Amino acid sequence: MDTSFPFADWFRNSSTYIDAHRGRTFVVLIEGEGLTPERRAPLIQDLALLHVLGVRLVLVFGVRAQVRQALEAASLTPRRHQGRFVVDEACMTLIEREASTLRLAIEARLSPGLSNTPLHGVEINAISGNLVMAKPLGIREGIDFLRAGEVRRVRSDAIRTLLDQRSLVVLPPLGYSSTGEVFDLDAADIARHTAIALGADKLIIVGRAGGLYSPQGRLMRQPNLQEAQALVCQHENAELAEHVHIACDAARQGVGRTHLVSWQDRDALLAELFTRDGVGTMITRERYEQLRGARIDDIGGLLELLRPLEERGMLVARSRERLEQEIDDYVVIERDGMVIGCAALHPYPEAGSGELACVAVHTSYRGGERGDLLLDGVEQRAREKGLSSLFALTTHTLHWFLERGFETADVEALPERRRQHYNPQRNSRVLLKVLSASGTSGAKR
Structure with missing residues (x-):
């Protein structure tokens, strides 16, 4: 009962x-x-x-x-x-x-x-x-x-x-x-x-x-x-x-x-x-919901956010240890103390490129512009690092990337260091975007 x-x-x-x-x-x-x-x-x-x-x-x-x-x-x-x-x-x-x-x-x-x-x-x-x-x-x-x-x-x-x-x-x-x-x-x-x-x-x-x-x-x-x-x-x-x-x-x-x-x-x-x-x-004078760089105390929130997407096969599973090692690569959207969105920029400076990875928004907060906000944050970081392009690998969200200026590419377009870790069993689509110097991403506002 x-x-x-x-x-x-x-x-x-x-x-x-x-x-x-x-x-x-x-x-x-x-x-x-x-x-x-x-x-x-x-x-x-x-x-x-x-x-x-x-x-x-x-x-x-x-x-x-x-x-x-x-x-x-x-x-x-x-x-x-x-x-x-x-x-x-x-x-x-x-x-x-x-x-x-x-x-x-x-x-x-x-x-x-x-x-x-x-x-x-x-x-x-x-x-x-x-x-x-x-x-x-x-x-x-x-x-x-x-x-x-x-x-x-x-x-x-x-x-x-x-x-x-x-x-x-x-x-x-x-x-x-x-x-x-x-x-x-x-x-x-x-x-x-x-x-x-x-x-x-x-x-x-x-x-x-x-x-x-x-x-x-x-x-x-x-x-x-x-x-x-x-x-x-x-x-x-x-x-x-x-x-x-x-x-x-x-x-x-x-x-x-x-x-x-x-x-x-x-x-x-x-x-x-x-x-x-x-x-x-x-x-408020400052936004109640803000985009910022991730901190080590965000690890628990990131794990909780990513787990459902990893279980569905949309994202590659990331351990706590890996997140801790790469925490400086992440940006998060925080809403009143809760991590509701994240994305990572893994740079490959030798190729002048960076990987947009781990884009995720909490299920209760989808349907808005938070994905665009994360993309803008990552693109800005990439420009600050002197990178001229972004690439992404996806199995489920091809059209989302295409709508935001990415184009399909071959695996050979990946930086050599990233190509060595490409998993053909996942058969992820490769997408590439050249960054404009003006800082506009083409995302809807």
Whole structure:
């Protein structure tokens, strides 16, 4: 009788992330739409779980949806300019009321110990206060914004002290001036300033959109800064555009990773943080997935990657000892600590040529451009070594090489030293490619 539970496998696989996140600082922005009475409970429960797992949490919340509803109920229509409300006293009264109401609701859900949930009995200290200093927007293009403000500074030392005391810090979209006034602030801007000031490991933005999508409707899981900014220009979603702008700015200023997920997905927060691929978009200054030279500590990952292809006869079996001896010949694609692709360049300088060997991509990550990325990396290495051509031997993937500029050749075209080790029983096809001086491989991009 099979008594296995999918949850058990997920929990086992998440253990790496539980350990990696412990002691890290996360700034989480949740827009007001995600914190309506019918939606807030599961989100706050997941935040509490992160806190229990040892994450140092700062929660920034928005009240845009709540304020919009309150303004409609009061028949107030504040003037908008440059994307912000002109906040008079009547409008500010509503904003303060909605921010205070939601802050109290969040704290109530966290105290004491989230009754009727798996975290019942766990005490969480949720602390708020005058932790964000503000200044007025002032007069812009002749328009006085009155009580609308912007972040002057975040009291990062005070926040760190609270985090050191195992408190969960809650920041409403309000700021306090040196003259004792309260200003309406953009919650997303507070989150950006806070993440930068704390040098946060992660900035997590929970909005309506589930991430950034290409024009073809494909979720962009890990765009670089340039790709993210180019893509968002094609969207008409003002909230998403703001979130991407904040994510890119945070990345440039030292925030490790910014994640964009949606409050519409009940499990998005945990799925993004505790699975390898996540469910949203992650923006980093450096690529989460990178091509680099192989290191000796990659041997275990290489063996695991190559074993299925060797068992199918697609690659010649390589022992651990051989990989250790040739490790400097390899490039790998690393994804969050896992080797998901590799290729080797074995040089034959006496012939001005090199062998492209052992090209492999993990079965879960095929269908993209990782093979092209590996080929580009090997070609670049070959040029740096002064080689003018590449050759490859294959039994299964002839067309892949032909599509990338290789041509079929006879065994006699191989360097003499390599020809001596050619195995006629495998009957591998020989392919040859002359390297261009420009450094373009002809691979699709």
